[in-house]
Amino acid sequence: MPRTEQEYRAARETYAELGIDTDQAIETLASIPLSIHCWQGDDVIGFDGAKSLSGGILSTGSYPGRARNAEELRSDAVFAFSLIPGKKRFNLHAMYAETGGAKVDRCDLEPRYYEGWIEWAKQQHIGLDFNPTFFSHPLAESGWTLAHPDNDIRDFWIRHGKASRRIAQSIADTLKDHVVNNLWVPDGYKDMPADRLGPRLRLKESLDAIYSEKLPNDRVLDSVESKLFGIGSEAYVAGSHEFYLGYATQKAIGLCYDMGHFHPTENIADKISSTLLYVPYLIIHLSRGLRWDSDHIVVWNDSLTDVCREIVRMHVWDRVHLALDYFDSSVNRISAWINGARSTQRALLYAFLEPIEQMRAAEEQGDFGTRLSYIEESSSLPFSAVWHHYCETENVPYGPSWLEDVKDYEKKVLAKRP
Helix, strand or coil, X not given: CCHHHHHHHHHHHHHHCCCCCHHHHHHHHHHCCEEEEHHHHCCCCCCCCCCCCCCCCCCCCCCCCCCCCHHHHHHHHHHHHXXXXXCEEEEEEHHHXXXXXXXXXXXXXXXXHHHHHHHHHHHHCCEEEEECCCCCCHHHCCCCCCCCCCHHHHHHHHHHHHHHHHHHHHHHHHHCCCEEEEECCCCEECCCXXXXXXXXXXXXXXXXXXXXXXXXXXXXXXEEECCCCCCCCCCEECCCHHHHHHHHHHHCCEEEEECCCCCCCCCCHHHHHHHCCCCCCEEEEECECCCCCCCECCCCCHHHHHHHHHHHHHCCCCCEEEEECCCCCCCCHHHHXXXXXXXXXXXXXXXXXXCHHHHHHHHHCCCHXXXXXXXXXXXXXXXXXXXXXXXHHCCCCCCCCHHHHHHHHHHHCHHHCC
């Protein structure tokens, strides 16, 4: 019997003594999709002519091998998928349209410009998600889009928002699957504003116009995403947490929590139970803020563990859609995808292997010392043996040996890109 199988059998017995079914945990974990973001692969440049990022976001570094077109981006993603366990989706921004070289502005985008992505998704047996792109565009240079004081500019972005929902609908209908369509805008001021209400009234009016168009079915999952601040909008962001929480509740659409979009000490795990009382579903953008919203690669840390614990403890993995959202140009971009995805899978598995029933029972009896003891002692249970078994069932490496594959791909593929 292989050593990993022996270790798993021993771990399964250990967990069973606490009433935890490791086989069931693995089966459930394997069914939870993780949406992997396309923009890590090309530094959020896209295919519509932008030379650099703008709109309160920044990708730093110049590691060789950035994907320069859709074919390279898809190839890199497929390779990354081969080293990531579990069910996967791919998250597109509107600026990744394939127009065949034609100049098509964002307000005129149509589903046909994403047919290559749809066919690829069919081949890979994955779902797609979508995002309108309200940055890195001449009409976003001021830092204002849907809340812009100019009616014509605001109308341009409203039309882009509407076009994106139609594209998401087409993707959903073709793949016969849901598509998360998440909206984020950078609109805000660098310094203290005299009028905080005006931009928010304009933003609300623009959103109302975008969502006024009734789609033919419920396959498109609309969501709105807040931010505390951005580069150039340090003092004020029109789309604040409070603004979008109210809007999502009023419109009965989804709310997106980005883990880097709040105060450094603010833990979004605490928001999940409250928010799901009022909105139908959540999107969580998995990121790692380091001193500020710097979109560092996700690692298995306390913040990620807390989020996954809440999802598992509440049994809401069918109402919480998980998506990676970070971009680091200073490292091998494929390793960034793999690390973030595998860290998320680890955190979820760890949450499924908690002795939650014993913890709840102790809590109900007011025995908080026992509750704390279960939380602490569960950290020394044989988790790694279960993780290794899970990876083997998914036919991916369970340890750092995947780095050898990435280095080989870098040598044979990435190094040949100028």
